[in-house]
Amino acid sequence: MLMALAYMDITPRRRLKILINPAGGPGRARKAFQTSVEPILKAAKCSLDVTYTTHRHHATEVCASLPLEYDAIIALSGDGLPHEIFNGLAQRPDATEALAIPVVPVPTGSANGFFLNLLGVKDGFDLALASLNIIKGRKMNIDLCSITQNDKRSFSFFTQCVGLLAELDLGTEGWRWMGDTRFVVGFIRSAIANKPCPVKVSMRIVASDKKQMVADMKALRKAPPTWTSVPSSRPLSDNDPDTRFPPEPRSTAFPPDRFDEHDEEDWWTFDKSLCCVYAGTMPYMGRDLLSHPCAQPSDGLMDVVIQETTSRGKLLSMLDGADKGRPFWLDQTHYFKVSAYRVSPLNPSDTGYVSIDGEAYPFAPFQVEAHPGIAATLSLYGRYISEFEA
Numbered sequence: 001m002l003m004a005l006a007y008m009d010i011t012p013r014r015r016l017k018i019l020i021n022p023a024g025g026p027g028r029a030r031k032a033f034q035t036s037v038e039p040i041l042k043a044a045k046c047s048l049d050v051t052y053t054t055h056r057h058h059a060t061e062v063c064a065s066l067p068l069e070y071d072a073i074i075a076l077s078g079d080g081l082p083h084e085i086f087n088g089l090a091q092r093p094d095a096t097e098a099l100a101i102p103v104v105p106v107p108t109g110s111a112n113g114f115f116l117n118l119l120g121v122k123d124g125f126d127l128a129l130a131s132l133n134i135i136k137g138r139k140m141n142i143d144l145c146s147i148t149q150n151d152k153r154s155f156s157f158f159t160q161c162v163g164l165l166a167e168l169d170l171g172t173e174g175w176r177w178m179g180d181t182r183f184v185v186g187f188i189r190s191a192i193a194n195k196p197c198p199v200k201v202s203m204r205i206v207a208s209d210k211k212q213m214v215a216d217m218k219a220l221r222k223a224p225p226t227w228t229s230v231p232s233s234r235p236l237s238d239n240d241p242d243t244r245f246p247p248e249p250r251s252t253a254f255p256p257d258r259f260d261e262h263d264e265e266d267w268w269t270f271d272k273s274l275c276c277v278y279a280g281t282m283p284y285m286g287r288d289l290l291s292h293p294c295a296q297p298s299d300g301l302m303d304v305v306i307q308e309t310t311s312r313g314k315l316l317s318m319l320d321g322a323d324k325g326r327p328f329w330l331d332q333t334h335y336f337k338v339s340a341y342r343v344s345p346l347n348p349s350d351t352g353y354v355s356i357d358g359e360a361y362p363f364a365p366f367q368v369e370a371h372p373g374i375a376a377t378l379s380l381y382g383r384y385i386s387e388f389e390a
């Protein structure tokens, strides 16, 4: 009876695959797990299968062959491990079934963008709240982007950046000990250098009117949350054998992309000089940067922001109110909702940074396409949480 009251329609005693990156962010994942997260999950009688990652791509290797018997895959890390987990799941022959298992972040990295978007910046990097989300969060489907570069396909759940923002992320990896302050310091350094980014950007645009996009976003926020899959609602007792999320009806490889790399029809090219491109499917890139305020969990669209080149002063002034999304309204900030986009260096000899979910990719042409709601996470709210000054 007590269990039924506490959990209502949520299935208790979840079976969890837990991946811990001891090297992420300021290196506190092991301690955070042992002192804060594990006791709460054990008190809730979850079953835990724990792996500490020992090297880059370890999480991809684990998830590429993981038995699909878990209710959720938990990442104690920043955004790097979820990126690896989604890539492991998406490359399996049974990708659609594997991706139906929610991937859930516990913030022990630097930016922890995934966590902030799910639980909001107000609660900071709250480990108890992260644990509660694992125990009682509901399944929320999210978009996953497929990236083609050098004939290789990979996947991004969060952001793709080229130019200034990629440099401030990848060029500051030695500063992990600073936590997320490293991004502000990195931004100031890159803004002072103020280099144009030598790339061409082409997109299939679905919306570009900022006021209309904000109106649409507000309307969506007022709508009730759309839980995509609700676990069994049968009454539960302490002795009840657990029921799991209902099995997904299909199990196939990740679907092919709709747009060919050589497709030109209905593609629009940005023709001004730019210093940065950052695309994403979630509102926050970090605590201090509400970069994609109109992003939605599973609309099948990416929000692409292009910063036109501007003076150092104007660039630095973007720090003001960036945590509330104020730069969205600036004239030099171009904001698009797109179904696909491509970026290519203007000259083969040009060099620069490409960051996909915070991981370094070659500075070479790539094309991205969003696949609507194909992946999943757990959420207490049924939408992304942001404090946008609309």
Ligand SMILES: Nc1ncnc2c1ncn2[C@@H]1O[C@H](COP(=O)(O)OP(=O)(O)OP(=O)(O)O)[C@@H](O)[C@H]1O
Pocket: 021, 022, 023, 024, 025, 026, 053, 054, 055, 056, 057, 058, 076, 077, 078, 079, 080, 081, 084, 108, 109, 110, 111, 112, 113, 176, 357, 358, 359
């Ligand atoms: N044992 C390990 N030693 C070194 N690197 C590791 C290990 N395990 C995983 N990694 C790598 O650590 C990188 C960073 O991970 P993570 O995202 O957790 O931290 P972060 O980059 O500091 O945080 P954020 O992505 O939020 O900025 C990932 O690329 C991952 O492959």
